[in-house]
Amino acid sequence: MVDGGLNLHHLQFLAVGALWTVCLSLIAFVGGGIAGGAIALCRISPLKPLRWLTIAWIQIIQGTPLLVVLFVCYFGLSIMGLELPGLVAASIAMIIYVSAYLGEIWRGCIEAVPRTQWEAAECLALSRWQRMRLVVLPQALRIATPPTVGFMVQIVKNTSLASIVGFVELVRAGQLINNSTFQPFLVYLIIAAVYFAMCYPLSVWSRRLEQRLHFGQRAAAP
Amino acid sequence: MTQAPATNPVVVELKDVHKRFGANHVLKGVSFAIPKGQVVAIIGKSGSGKSTALRCIDRLEIIDSGTIEVCGHAVHDPAIDLRRLRQDVGIVFQSYNLFPHLTVEQNITLAPRAVKGLSGADALAIAERTLRQVGLADKAQAYPEQLSGGQQQRVAIARSLAMEPQVMLFDEVTSALDPQLTGEVLRVIEQLAQGGMTMVLVTHEMEFAARVADTIIYMHEGKVWETGPGQMLREPQTPELRDFLSHGL
Numbered sequence: 001m002v003d004g005g006l007n008l009h010h011l012q013f014l015a016v017g018a019l020w021t022v023c024l025s026l027i028a029f030v031g032g033g034i035a036g037g038a039i040a041l042c043r044i045s046p047l048k049p050l051r052w053l054t055i056a057w058i059q060i061i062q063g064t065p066l067l068v069v070l071f072v073c074y075f076g077l078s079i080m081g082l083e084l085p086g087l088v089a090a091s092i093a094m095i096i097y098v099s100a101y102l103g104e105i106w107r108g109c110i111e112a113v114p115r116t117q118w119e120a121a122e123c124l125a126l127s128r129w130q131r132m133r134l135v136v137l138p139q140a141l142r143i144a145t146p147p148t149v150g151f152m153v154q155i156v157k158n159t160s161l162a163s164i165v166g167f168v169e170l171v172r173a174g175q176l177i178n179n180s181t182f183q184p185f186l187v188y189l190i191i192a193a194v195y196f197a198m199c200y201p202l203s204v205w206s207r208r209l210e211q212r213l214h215f216g217q218r219a220a221a222p
Numbered sequence: 223m224t225q226a227p228a229t230n231p232v233v234v235e236l237k238d239v240h241k242r243f244g245a246n247h248v249l250k251g252v253s254f255a256i257p258k259g260q261v262v263a264i265i266g267k268s269g270s271g272k273s274t275a276l277r278c279i280d281r282l283e284i285i286d287s288g289t290i291e292v293c294g295h296a297v298h299d300p301a302i303d304l305r306r307l308r309q310d311v312g313i314v315f316q317s318y319n320l321f322p323h324l325t326v327e328q329n330i331t332l333a334p335r336a337v338k339g340l341s342g343a344d345a346l347a348i349a350e351r352t353l354r355q356v357g358l359a360d361k362a363q364a365y366p367e368q369l370s371g372g373q374q375q376r377v378a379i380a381r382s383l384a385m386e387p388q389v390m391l392f393d394e395v396t397s398a399l400d401p402q403l404t405g406e407v408l409r410v411i412e413q414l415a416q417g418g419m420t421m422v423l424v425t426h427e428m429e430f431a432a433r434v435a436d437t438i439i440y441m442h443e444g445k446v447w448e449t450g451p452g453q454m455l456r457e458p459q460t461p462e463l464r465d466f467l468s469h470g471l
């Protein structure tokens with residue numbers, strides 16, 4: 001072992017862990033995005049019970065540490081006889097967490113589309129769903145892009161909690177390596193650098209999108 | 223100008239309409255009837271309830287009592303088919319409210335396609351025709367933000383016309399425009415009047431109202447205070463109208 005024990009094999013192991021971090025992030029984003037979209041729509045539904053139900057869901061999830069949601073998914077479901085592998089439990093927990101936050105972010109974006117746009121569409125005899133789909137959502141989408149990309153940073157960072165239920169993503173990979181090399185500072189420094197390399201481009205992208213929105217420039221008119 | 227015979231069927235009729243916003247009693251028994259092909263201008267001080275009256279006709283506000291009939295639809299009836307009402311009524315606001323993410327052409331074809339189920343080609347033909355009508359045939363591919371206020375307002379009119387409504391409502395459509403741009407929008411409205419469109423205009427353009435409208439309604443404190451032909455503006459009967467005309471808005 002060269003240089004105090006950290007070798008190429010370890011770095012490879014870290015790389016695989018990083019790949020799993022990306023995977024879990026994508027699962028969380030796609031799954032949480034679909035659920036979050038549904039939540040945003042339910043949250044502004046004309047049906048009161050549906051609205052209340054989604055508000056309750058959002059409040060409960062936002063008022064609970066992600067770690068606890070993760071434990072509930074991992075241990076809770078295993079008590080019910082569902083022995084879930086770390087990846088599945090972590091995915092479910094992340095999707096639940098992301099759905100509550102993205103749902104709320106997107107609701108705000110939909111409501112940021114001026115009332116007068118709804119009204120103009122209503123006056124043209126469009127149905128409620130047509131108004132939403134053809135007039136409001138396309139505008140909400142533009143408003144939503146910067147905060148959504150910004151939230152992806154939170155998703156990536158929070159996947160690290162999955163290490164606690166034994167899922168070998170980046171942090172867990174580091175812990176395992178550290179068990180044999182005893183160089184925690186070096187290992188975690190490398191891990192920090194990898195997270196930064198994943199998150200920094202996202203936050204730069206988010207800021208760019210936000211600026212573009214502020215200056216009112218449209219993404220290339222056809 | 224094009225005096226429509228008063229014997230034409232009535233298209234819009236309000237009877238003793240009351241509307242409150244909380245404790246604010248905004249419409250206090252408004253009644254008027256508009257025969258087909260007539261142009262009615264509603265004038266009055268700020269806060270007299272002009273916009274509210276107009277919005278009630280399209281059921282954007284729900285009235286507390288009274289009746290409103292528009293093209294055979296009972297607007298006061300909670301069971302009204304709103305989508306059919308709105309196919310018969312076009313409305314244009316002071317703030318054009320174009321869809322910013324769509325081109326001019328897409329703004330116009332959206333409702334004919336989505337609501338009436340027209341094919342793309344048919345809807346495009348309508349867009350072309352209505353854009354020519356408002357003098358903007360060359361702007362079909364532009365986005366709203368690339369147009370002047372007057373142009374945007376004319377697109378908004380074209381968008382409404384594309385649904386081939388029976389009645390057009392205009393709420394101070396030139397108030398946000400400077401004088402030159404006001405002229406180009408008023409010309410479009412005047413052409414519509416000549417074409418026999420039934421219209422209600424809420425306006426501060428007194429000269430225009432006197433020239434284009436068959437009937438002028440002066441609203442004061444939530445009531446129809448005075449009604450008459452354009453001549454009425456030269457010979458006001460009530461002190462309130464006299465006051466309003468001499469002090470401007």
Ligand SMILES: Nc1ncnc2c1ncn2[C@@H]1O[C@H](COP(=O)(O)OP(=O)(O)OP(=O)(O)O)[C@@H](O)[C@H]1O
Binds near residue numbers: 243
């Ligand atoms: N959505 C609303 N909620 C509460 N009050 C309202 C609402 N819309 C109008 N009002 C009130 O109703 C009254 C009449 O308003 P309206 O807009 O009809 O007047 P207007 O004659 O159109 O005035 P303006 O010339 O300024 O447009 C005002 O006192 C206004 O504050």
Ligand SMILES: [Mg+2]
Binds near residue numbers: 272393394
């Ligand atoms: Mg008004």
